[in-house]
Each structure stands twice: as C-alpha cells, then as structure tokens.
Amino acid sequence: MTAPVTAARNAVGEFGKLFGLALDIVVAMFKRPFQFREFVQQFWFVASVSILPAALVSIPFGAVITLQLGGLTSQLGAESFNGAASVLAVIQQASPIVTTLVVAGAGGSAICAELGSRTIREEIDAMEVLGVSPIQRLVVPRVLAAMAVAVLLNGMVSFVGVTGGYVFNVLLQGGTPGAFLASFSALAQLPDLWVGEVKAVIFGFLAGLVASYRGLHPKGGAKGVGDVVNQSVVITFLLLFFVNFVISVIYLRVVPAKGA
Template structure:
C-alpha cells in the first residue's frame, strides 16, 4: 500500500504517461499510413487548409529571416575581407537551418493549433466516442490524414521558405549593404551541397510529422470543457516548438557527423 502511495505521489508520473501515450499514438499513425483504405478526401481537405493558412505567413516570415542572416554574415565576413562570400554562407544557413525552422513554426502555430482545436471540439462533443462505438478508428479516419497533410505541406513550404529567404537576403545585401549581385549569386555553390537540400526537406517532413502528432494527441486528450480545448491548443504550440528545436539540434549534429562540410 505504501508503494502505491509512493507511485501516485511521484510528481512526473502524469507527464511520463502523456509522453508514453503520445509515442504510442505516433507509432499507430506510422502503421496507419500503410493501411488501406486511405482517406484521400480528408487528406486533400486538410492539406488545402494547412496550405491556405500557412503559405502567406511562411513567405512573409522568410523575408526578414533571410535578410537578418545576410546582414549579420556580411558584417562578420567583411571584417576578414570575405564579404563576397555572404551568398555562400547565407544559402547554407537558410537552406539547412532557417527554412525548416520557419516552416515548422508556421505550420505548428497555424495548422497544428487548428487541428488541435478541431479534434478537441469533436472530443468534448463526444463525437470521437461515437466513432469508436460504431467501430471507426479515429486514428486512421482523422489523425493519419491530418498528419500526412502536415508532412506534405511542410515539405512544400520548406522549398518556398528557402527560395524567399535567399531572395530576401540577396535584396538586402545588394540594396542596403552595397554587395555585388554577381558575387552574391556566384558564391552559392561554394559551401552548399545537394545533401543540404535533402536534409532540409527531411527536417521539414519530420517537423510536420511531430507537429501533426502533437496537435492530434492534444486534440484527442483535452482537459474537460471548452476552456480545456483552448488549453490544449496552447499546449500544442508550446510542445511542438520545444520538440522541433530539440530534433533540429539532433538532426543537424547527425548530418554534420555523417556528411563532411564542403570547403571553399
């Protein structure tokens, strides 16, 4: 009896239970991706919705991101007489780091929060319980199409963020800092490699998967009442951001360990 009390008193038990359940849901989603029939209509609707609410913010947010990176790199490299290599460093930083992060933040904040709110509202209205009574698996019917939509749109928006970020860095470097247009463009391939684009897309897909799973889990397990749905939405954004930054660190370290950097 005392041991049971000790287990109940463990302060991190609830958090560990949530982590375990979220991990179990992630595995169920992966398995559900390969089962048929696939909910194409739900997937297309969710992909269109996520793209609609995330495309413009991603493009607009990528401009200052790329400009800031370009401005800082030029200030640093110009001190060593290498200001012409700003384009090389900018493309590498934007493609490999900034674009996936921008994409993840926007789809988590816009698409993920909407998914959590939608599923949370269905949960408190007991629609999810009704589906289970009818023998319909909510994971395969609702969660898998939403997660796949987040992954697909994340990969597409990552390409958009890369292009817009590099263009923003170019404009600010040439117009504000007096950089040479030809030098900026010709230095693109000094440091960047094709593998940088591949790992960038891989990051975006993984971030989309994480954001989708977190949003679905919090939506299907909200605290009681309408206020609980709002809390679930807030938790979705915060948890997604934390996981994205941690996973980005791990993937970056693995990539730099496996793929050698390209020298100038």
C-alpha cells in the same frame, strides 16, 4: 510522493502516450481504405492558412541572417563567403524551422481545436463504438497534410528567404551579385538541400502528431480545448528546436563539407 517526482512520472507517461500514438499513426498510414478526400481537404486548409504568413516571415528572416553574417564576414575580411554562409543558414536551419512554426501555429492549432471539440462532444467515443478507427479516419489525413504542406512550403520559404537575403546584401551592404552567387555555388552541395526537406518532413509529422495528441485528450470542456491548443503549440515549438539540434549534429558529422 513529492511533487517533482509526480510531475516527472506524469511527463514520462505523457511522452509514452505520445510515442504510442506516433506508432499507431505510422501503422495506420499503410492501412486501407485511405481517407483521400479528408487528406485533400486538410491539405488545402493547412496550406491556405500557412502560405501567406510563411512567405511574409521568410523575407525578414533571410534578410536578417544575410545582414548579420554579412557584417561578420566583413569584419573578418571574408566577404567572398557571405553568399554561401547566408544561403546555407537559410536552407539548412531557418527555412524548415520557420515553415513548421507557421504550420504548427496556424494549421496545427486548428487541427487540435477541431479534434478537441469532437472529443468533448464524444464523437471520438462514438466512432470507436461503431468500430471506426479515429486515428485512421481523422488523425492520419491531418498528419499527412501537415507533412505535405511543410515540405512544399519549405521549398517556397527557402527560395523567398534566399532571394530576400540576396537583394538586401546587394542593396544595403554593397555586395556584388556575382560574388554572392559564386560563393554559394562553390561551397553548397545537394545534401544541404535534402537535409532541409528531411527536416520539413519530420517537423511536419511532429506538428501534426502533437496537435492530434493534445486534441484527443482535452480536459474540462470548452476551456480544456483552449488549454490543449496552447499546449500543442508550445510543445511543438520545444520539440522542433530539440529535434533540429539532433538532426543538425548528425548531418554535420556524417556529411562532409564540400571541399573538405
């Protein structure tokens, strides 16, 4: 059997295992007892390592989007739409992606490393022997924590990004505050905000899912744990951009633009 065929079969097998773990997590979320203390600890940890990087990254992100779109709208003579285009780009696209990239890079990598260390020390096997579900006991609280942090940070990143874009548009591009706000209120609608939050929930689930899956399947001892941490971050990034494309296409097809 050729190498490409073998690689394809392995990839399909890994995706099947990942999908199976996702189903197990969803089912375990509704089982009792719920590990509330573990969830709170993981939520606090992921939030503590993600909030500052997310806030710092959101400022230049919003500013770059606003400056780029501001220059484009100026060339087209549509300066009055600069606020709407910038804010919608931040809320719908940039904010969920930036938030989850930070959550996956900071919190997800730590989750993967912790579960990987537990696996190579055979703690996961010991839990299964004792009749304790590692998915319900360890994985579910971490996935829910990643989802909750992603949703809350998405709101913060949206606000900081929009504020940064507003300030840079007024200071550097000579925009007027009234025109920026008026164009946003004229074209934006409530579903634009909801789709960003829905993306944050899905992306947070994917970040926790991939980190947990790779953490439960390390190979080669301590070096294997380092390898799966890198793999979890890369795989999460790839999935985020693909899923973001799918959700954006569906949203733009289903929800009509304001005034259309």
